[in-house]
Amino acid sequence: MKGYLPNIELRFYFIFSVVLYMTMMYNIQILSNASLSAYNLMDDGWKIFNRKVDNYDSEWQVFKELIANYWYWFAIHIICTEIFRFTKFKNISLLYFIIGAFACFKIYNMRFFLALITQTVICYGVSTVFKRKTHIWVLTSIWLVILNSLKFESYFQLAVDTLDVEESKVHDFLVIFAWCILKNVSFNLERISCEEKDKEKFTFIHCLGYMFYFPSFHCGPTVIYSRYMSMLDYLNASIDKEYNLEMIKTRSKHFMLQMLRFFGWFVITEIGLHFFYIHYIVMSKSLKSVNIFALFGLGFLNGQFFNNKYIIQYGIPIAFGEFENIPMPSTPRCICRVHKYSDMWKWFDNGLYEFLFKYIYTKMTTRSSTVIKKIFASFITFFFIYIWHGFFDYILIWSIANCVCIVVEKFVYDFIESESFNRKALKVIKTENNLHRLRAYIGAHILIPAILSNFFFFGGTHFGMEFITRTYTNGFWNYFKISGTIFLLYPIAEAIKRYEQQRDSTKKKIIY
Known part of the structure; x- marks a missing residue:
């Protein structure tokens, strides 16, 4: 060394x-x-160890349940997107949105989905009408107030009733809502400052695809929109080229x-x-x-x-x-x-x-x-x-x-x-x-x-x-x-x- x-x-x-x-x-x-x-209150661990397992990190337990119960949505996502790449489907963002929206609806319910898309629609509307970064940050401040209010017990129950889900699902909503805040900030700030030639990369469909991109929908990480836009550039550049089997093998x-x-x-x-x-x-x-x-x-x-x-x-x-x-x-x-x-x-x-x-x-x-x-x-x-x-x-x-x-x-x-x-x-x-x-x-x-x-x-x-x-x-x-x-x-x-x-x-x- x-x-x-x-x-x-x-x-x-x-x-x-x-x-x-x-x-x-x-x-x-x-x-x-x-x-x-409270040893006996812990979950039973793997039989090979004959021991209990520490299950007191709620975030880790939620993640494991997500993968165990809904792994097939990751499989659906990757299979569908690769098929559409093979068939030269141009609007990959529309596909991302459809998969993410269906997954959100099936895992949770329609109210859950509507609450999330409402944030996106309002942010997109504000950036369209006012075209000022100040308005985006003011709106972001409002979302942050709402996010933190729902963490208090009195408002938390309101969220349970409004979304019509159990308490654990409200915790999921708060996490996803927080990720959506960052993504909406990134998309709309980039949109306001973009050059005229890049306007076509900031359509509402691209916004929805970016917001509901399923692999990072629940757990992150934060991916700024310019990274997502690089994928769109690559896709547009390769749309007229033959599907490269060697490349798919490498990937x-x-x-x-x-x-x-x-x-x-x-x-x-x-x-x-x-x-x-x-x-x-x-x-x-x-x-x-x-x-x-x-x-x-x-x-x-x-x-x-x-x-x-x-x-x-x-x-x-x-x-x-x-x-x-x-x-x-x-x-x-x-x-x-x-x-x-x-x-x-x-x-x-x-x-x-x-x-x-x-x-x-x-x-x-x-x-x-x-x-x-x-x-x-x-x-x-x-x-x-x-x-x-x-x-x-x-x-x-x-x-x-x-x-x-x-x-x-x-x-x-x-x-x-x-x-x-x-x-x-x-x-x-x-x-x-x-x-x-x-x-x-x-x-x-x-x-x-x-x-x-x-x-x-x-x-x-x-x-x-x-x-x-x-x-x-x-x-x-x-x-x-x-x-x-x-x-x-x-x-x-x-x-x-x-x-x-x-x-x-x-x-x-x-x-x-």
């Missing part, structure tokens, strides 16, 4: 990280095997390998939930009595499960989109590979990052903007994230902490990577290797609060506050051990990023 430090030193850090992760997992295994009061092979990959991650994740009852422990057990390895093991495994969950939930729609020549955003990168928190935002949910960067942040600032203006743009971006996720205290804490951490990280790294700092530091610490170690130690202190902020998102306010308390209020020696641990993990993540950058640079040289 090539990095900024000698390989023998990186090997030491790698061995340390493996031992640390194994120790944390061992401590969680002990907690999972202890006498848990099919890539698709199958992707699906096998995500199935493998699914199996690994399910096996993990048989032995590590992380969600149940967070919800029901007092964390004050657990040791530091078990506590941070809970944080690590919750983060890793969250990572795996979205690799699978985003990965399946991404595989379908790539098969259909939509340039999809990348799947989430492993959280263990991150040493700068700004990279977490770029590469964990690449589609959401692209949406926020393109439609919010860059519309308020440029590279030459003042520091104050950039900070304000970051604040507005994270304010949108908070509102879109929901008016909950743990989301508010997570959003504010993320915003502060990224702004501080930017200032710190601009300083420690500047020529002035390097020149002065080298006079004292002498070598480039020591300079990289110093940066890693400083970077570790910036990374700690960013990591802790995510525990609020994973497990709620009480979970996050336990980490804050254990990290910052238990004395200097305790904090020294925690920061030292992060410092030892930091160079491995940095070396992985350096390797990936060199690999990608080599690929570009080969291509061009």
Whole structure:
């Protein structure tokens, strides 16, 4: 492994990280095997393990039920779209809409479908009549208010009665409605600013096809309209060409390998939930009595499960989109590979990052903007994230902490990577290797609060506050051990990023 430090030193850090992760997992295994009061309330797991399985993550359970009960709609989608490509059917968006609309109607009901299409019709009408981005954002604010209102108990029951569905289906509606908000913003902002020659790519049928594209209808990820439009361009360019059997073989092979990959991650994740009852422990057990390895093991495994969950939930729609020549955003990168928190935002949910960067942040600032203006743009971006996720205290804490951490990280790294700092530091610490170690130690202190902020998102306010308390209020020696641990993990993540950058640079040289 090539990095900024000698390989023998990186090997030491790698061995340390493996031992640390194994120790944390061992401590969680002990907690999972202890006498848990609600053990018998968990679902029965796979017979081969003769154990219960942690079923306390509702989002994961909903996703599994969706795939188990409605997998055939994914099959219908991909078969029908490929047949229509073979027959040179020009309006693929109409087909996407028909499949998505029928699936929505069959899985839910007509009221559910009408509620979603109403949002799309109103947004399209507003962009048609007013042709101003301000009106789109005002309308988006109204949708966000409605979305958050329905999460309150009094209005939630109103949604149950209005949609005429059971409570679990209302949760589905809120998730799908939130995805539709992002898609409507993307489509209509692009439509307002498009050139005259591209107007034909912004018809109402294209809007409906984009909105009801079934593979990403329930679970995301965020796919901005310009990516969808690239598929339309490719389709129009190839409409007069013969159907390429070699190309379909290549696409099919890539698709199958992707699906096998995500199935493998699914199996690994399910096996993990048989032995590590992380969600149940967070919800029901007092964390004050657990040791530091078990506590941070809970944080690590919750983060890793969250990572795996979205690799699978985003990965399946991404595989379908790539098969259909939509340039999809990348799947989430492993959280263990991150040493700068700004990279977490770029590469964990690449589609959401692209949406926020393109439609919010860059519309308020440029590279030459003042520091104050950039900070304000970051604040507005994270304010949108908070509102879109929901008016909950743990989301508010997570959003504010993320915003502060990224702004501080930017200032710190601009300083420690500047020529002035390097020149002065080298006079004292002498070598480039020591300079990289110093940066890693400083970077570790910036990374700690960013990591802790995510525990609020994973497990709620009480979970996050336990980490804050254990990290910052238990004395200097305790904090020294925690920061030292992060410092030892930091160079491995940095070396992985350096390797990936060199690999990608080599690929570009080969291509061009």
